Amino acid sequence: MSLTDGADPTGDTTAAPTVDPTADPTAAPDGAAGPDGTAVPDIAVRRALGRRPADFLLSAWPLRCWLNLLGGALFGLGLLLALVVLVSVGILLSVVGVGLLVLACVPLLGIPVARVERRRLRLVQPLRPADPHTPAPEEGLRRRVRHRLRHRLAERATWRELGYAALLAVVFTGAGLGVVALLAFSCVLVATPVVVWALAPETVMIIPGQAVPDPLTAVPFSLAGLAGVALSAYAAAWLTVGQVWTAWILLAPRKDPENRRVIELTRSRARLADAFEAERRRIERDLHDGAQQQLVALTMTLGLAELEMKEANPEAAALVARGRGEARRALDQLRDLVRGIHPQVLTDHGLAAAVAEVAQRSPIPVEAAIDLPRRLPPLVEATAYFTVTEALANAAKHSGASRIGITGTLVDDRLVLLITDDGRGGADPAAGTGLSGLADRLAILRGRLLVSSPVGGPTQLRVEVPCSA
CATH class of the missing domain: 3.30.565.10 (Histidine kinase-like ATPase, C-terminal domain)
Structure with missing residues (x-):
């Protein structure tokens, strides 16, 4: 049953705000804020980069960053191929009308991509963004698909996820492949003395037209390879930081102005409740310590006056007794009033x-x-x-x-x-x-x-x- 209409009285009545004024699904300790006010957590990779170089290079972070970039590059290549195919098919079939439906479905591709990325980024970031989408309206089977499509296209989160998918397919995939290529070439340089020893001198050429005469001559190439591995580790780490930051900005729920107004209204309502409770305690204290004590004193004074006048003036004593009874009833009503405001037994x-x-x-x-x-x-x-x-x-x-x-x-x-x-x-x-x-x-x-x-x-x-x- 609704609290605002006169619907069927056999239903249920529910009244509850859906916004928690104290909870923020994108908040995290030691976080920062994005350009739109979205809370960005303390990125674990960036914290690891603040260590000494030896500590970072000997930790598991370079390997995790390399695996993240390699997985993202492979995923991004498939995503880029899917985007190219969908857009191409949509443009080619747009003359018959079917292509428009295909093009309309392209933004929805960002939704599964975002779900995969939220899970995949857990390799380098323990705290992942929450799902920013609101539940789609559940209706009949015929209208469900159409309404869900319309609902998702109307959400800003869908278009932000499409933008992230485009960045992943082009920018992060290209940069990730570059870092992986640098790592692979550096590993080859590190292994140059072993390769020269295994394949015999005068057969390995690192510089075109100039063969390596012996394994010792290849040691500088190994040192250069170690430097390249270290460089690729830091490049992978900083690229991962940028990817995590971008994911939190584009994939996490936004603090839209409407939501902020609702949260502030909810908080102000809670503050009003606290202010009312404080005012209630003040009124209760004033009634208990002021008016009640004065009525008790008045009752006692009238009782003494009644005793003094009982024999000398019985008629006046009866009036005083009547006034004493009225004061006692007023005291009882005041006590009931205080008890109604906030019973002492509750406290x-x-x-x-x-x-x-x-x-x-x-x-x-x-x-x-x-x-x-x-x-x-x-x-x-x-x-x-x-x-x-x-x-x-x-x-x-x-x-x-x-x-x-x-x-x-x-x-x-x-x-x-x-x-x-x-x-x-x-x-x-x-x-x-x-x-x-x-x-x-x-x-x-x-x-x-x-x-x-x-x-x-x-x-x-x-x-x-x-x-x-």
């Missing part, structure tokens, strides 16, 4: 005790079974408590129930409350039953309210509040 003993106390005051018999392993954050306890009290008040006014059951558990660091009554059912949020207010209160903490209320009953409210909100 002292937690949610289970507070719900048990409010259950005793309910006009409908209530069975409460709340089993929590620990105390919850104060704002979570307060939100859950007032949700329970509002639900009990709604049941007493509208449900016609004879009993109410309340259960509460902690599941995966989420407080889950089930409030069930055996009333007539048919709860409609549009009818002013307070369900919209409950959902709004829970949404502040990224909680949600699920209502099942078929006509004829029973009615069940499922409250979920994350304790880490």
Whole structure:
């Protein structure tokens, strides 16, 4: 059931924001920011390059970078061939209309490429980018393919992934092949003395027209080969850094302005809740320490005046006794008001005790079974408590129930409350039953309210509040 319309009352009611104001799927420790504000993590290869040259060259990082570039070059060559074939076929068949469909599918090629790259880059970067795509709408089988194609083409992430695929096929593939060729040639130079010894002198020519006379003469070529291996190791490392950085910029979820506004609105709403809680504590403290103490003092003063005037002026003593009774009732109402703002038992003993106390005051018999392993954050306890009290008040006014059951558990660091009554059912949020207010209160903490209320009953409210909100 929707909280904003008068739909079928037998459905479910869900109210929960989908943006976590504290979570960022692209964030990482010691990260940096890209040109668009996307969080880029601390690249492991760049950190390894900060070591001493001997430590870096003798570590596993050069081998990992070479393997990454070799795999990327082979993958990029296949990708380049696929792009050329698809574009060529699309252009050739565009005269008959089929080519336009082929060309429309070219941007979608970046999606599987991005998935492969996110997995492949784990060889050199432990933390990989998250999938930036939103779920496509699930509809009927006939319309699913067309709508999913339209949905993916409308996403900016699809075009960023296509751009990365083009860079991989052209730039990173060419640069990777160059580094691999340098490594291969350097390895040949390193092995030159062995080659000269194995094939006999005067038969090996490194410089055209000039043969190597003996293995010792080939030692300088081996030294040059070692220098080339070291150069290829650093070139592979820096090229890997550029590729990882590019992957995070183009393949990770973006902080779009709309998302940033939603996150800021969610954070501001949470700040308002904290400010309300602080103001509530101040009002409660002022009422307890100010008005209540003055009424207690007034009651005592009137009691003493009644004793003094009881024999001398019985009529005046009766008026004083009447005023004392009014002051006592005002004190009781003030205490009930303070208890309604925030019960002391909730602060002292937690949610289970507070719900048990409010259950005793309910006009409908209530069975409460709340089993929590620990105390919850104060704002979570307060939100859950007032949700329970509002639900009990709604049941007493509208449900016609004879009993109410309340259960509460902690599941995966989420407080889950089930409030069930055996009333007539048919709860409609549009009818002013307070369900919209409950959902709004829970949404502040990224909680949600699920209502099942078929006509004829029973009615069940499922409250979920994350304790880490």
